[in-house]
Amino acid sequence: MVMADTSPRFGAEQIVERDHRYVVRSYGRYPLVVRRAEGVYLHGPNGQRYLDFMSGIGVMALGHSHPRVVAAITDQLGTLVHCSNLYYHPNQGAVAERLASLSGLQRTFFCNSGAEAVEAALKIAKGYGRARDEDKHEIVALRDSFGGRTLGSISVTGQPKYRSPFAPLIPGVRFVAPNDLAALEDAVGENTAGIIFEPILGEGGIVQITAEFAALARQLATASDALLIYDEVQCGMGRTGTVFAFQEWGGDSAPDVITLAKPLAAGLPIGAVVCSDSAASVLGPGMHGSTFGGGALACRVALEFLDMLPELLPRIREIASYLRSRLEDLVASHDFVTGLRGRGLMVGIELSVPGSAFVPRCQELGLLINCTAGNVLRLLPPFVIEREHADEAVGILEEALSQGPPDTAS
Numbered sequence: 132m133v134m135a136d137t138s139p140r141f142g143a144e145q146i147v148e149r150d151h152r153y154v155v156r157s158y159g160r161y162p163l164v165v166r167r168a169e170g171v172y173l174h175g176p177n178g179q180r181y182l183d184f185m186s187g188i189g190v191m192a193l194g195h196s197h198p199r200v201v202a203a204i205t206d207q208l209g210t211l212v213h214c215s216n217l218y219y220h221p222n223q224g225a226v227a228e229r230l231a232s233l234s235g236l237q238r239t240f241f242c243n244s245g246a247e248a249v250e251a252a253l254k255i256a257k258g259y260g261r262a263r264d265e266d267k268h269e270i271v272a273l274r275d276s277f278g279g280r281t282l283g284s285i286s287v288t289g290q291p292k293y294r295s296p297f298a299p300l301i302p303g304v305r306f307v308a309p310n311d312l313a314a315l316e317d318a319v320g321e322n323t324a325g326i327i328f329e330p331i332l333g334e335g336g337i338v339q340i341t342a343e344f345a346a347l348a349r350q351l352a353t354a355s356d357a358l359l360i361y362d363e364v365q366c367g368m369g370r371t372g373t374v375f376a377f378q379e380w381g382g383d384s385a386p387d388v389i390t391l392a393k394p395l396a397a398g399l400p401i402g403a404v405v406c407s408d409s410a411a412s413v414l415g416p417g418m419h420g421s422t423f424g425g426g427a428l429a430c431r432v433a434l435e436f437l438d439m440l441p442e443l444l445p446r447i448r449e450i451a452s453y454l455r456s457r458l459e460d461l462v463a464s465h466d467f468v469t470g471l472r473g474r475g476l477m478v479g480i481e482l483s484v485p486g487s488a489f490v491p492r493c494q495e496l497g498l499l500i501n502c503t504a505g506n507v508l509r510l511l512p513p514f515v516i517e518r519e520h521a522d523e524a525v526g527i528l529e530e531a532l533s534q535g536p537p538d539t540a541s
């Protein structure tokens with residue numbers, strides 16, 4: 132019999148069992164069934180409430196069920212959901228126009244996820260190089276980086292665990308350590324088609340790229356006629372307190388291409404590649420595409436998100452600096468908490484011990500976070516948190532950390 136019941140009567144255990152039985156086991160999920168969500172909280176099956184400081188890995192930046200998002204979706208559902216890229220609709224160009232004015236770049240290609248945005252950026256770089264010389268196809272990327280799960284995006288992901296099972300990957304990718312100026316200089320040459328990196332590495336442990344490294348990348352890209360690509364899938368769209376994370380560095384390091392996804396459509400799937408006219412000219416009709424990309428519904432919500440973003444930025448900076456000041460207390464009061472990483476509402480709490488055991492402890496106490504790079508607790512709260520939410524999160528972290536590192540915990 133097919134069990135199609137999704138009502139609350141279908142118990143949490145049955146939901147987990149069915150998932151284990153029928154869904155490909157490619158995710159290591161935490162033991163939590165989410166029934167619904169509202170504002171900055173997720174709700175479990177038995178009335179438990181969780182402060183959502185993961186926001187769906189940076190997607191739900193406006194929190195859950197934001198009234199403006201609900202209204203935009205509802206309105207668009209009754210107007211136009213999908214018509215494919217065979218035809219025009221009003222929303223796609225409107226989002227592209229807004230992204231152009233925010234970024235200083237000219238054009239946008241739309242897709243449905245971060246990995247697809249990275250794929251498109253790689254095709255643009257390789258097409259750009261090939262139009263200049265047959266051997267100009269190399270990509271320079273960073274160790275510890277993360278670009279997604281498709282074959283192209285794992286080819287520029289600097290973490291063997293994601294790459295090795297699927298080798299051989301795209302040839303000609305050179306990896307350099309984040310912020311290693313000499314290694315970057317060595318790696319970029321006349322055969323380089325593109326340099327790609329996250330201004331703040333997310334999955335790699337909330338590692339900030341320095342202004343010097345970015346400025347050198349810009350200089351080397353220009354000198355070797357390669358494209359400079361910033362992967363802002365996780366750190367972009369307000370997360371760090373500026374629209375794009377690279378804007379913190381000033382004008383010396385402006386990119387040719389930016390990849391975006393996660394929060395852009397406030398929870399609906401979307402990906403975007405924003406690029407210069409010259410980069411965009413690589414893709415003529417038929418050279419790249421997506422059935423769902425830039426659909427009317429996702430773009431309508433993206434417009435709503437981009438409408439709200441400017442007024443959210445000062446708020447993000449204010450609440451981020453409050454949260455950071457409260458988190459500094461944790462660093463001061465636990466010797467195995469060695470520092471804070473990141474900017475704005477992209478925060479890493481660096482530990483000198485493995486961090487994964489603290490994640491279920493926090494969940495038990497009502498706070499959702501995760502652990503990256505083995506020893507960094509990652510917080511990606513929604514942009515709409517208030518001081519009381521920051522206080523609640525820090526209180527729970529304090530309690531979880533007070534139980535000590537895993538080997539000494541009871």
Ligand SMILES: Cc1ncc(COP(=O)(O)O)c(C=O)c1O
Nearest residue numbers: 244245246277278279333364365
């Ligand atoms: C920097 C970065 N790039 C690309 C991706 C891939 O995005 P998606 O999971 O939407 O394909 C991610 C996902 O976490 C990311 O953090």
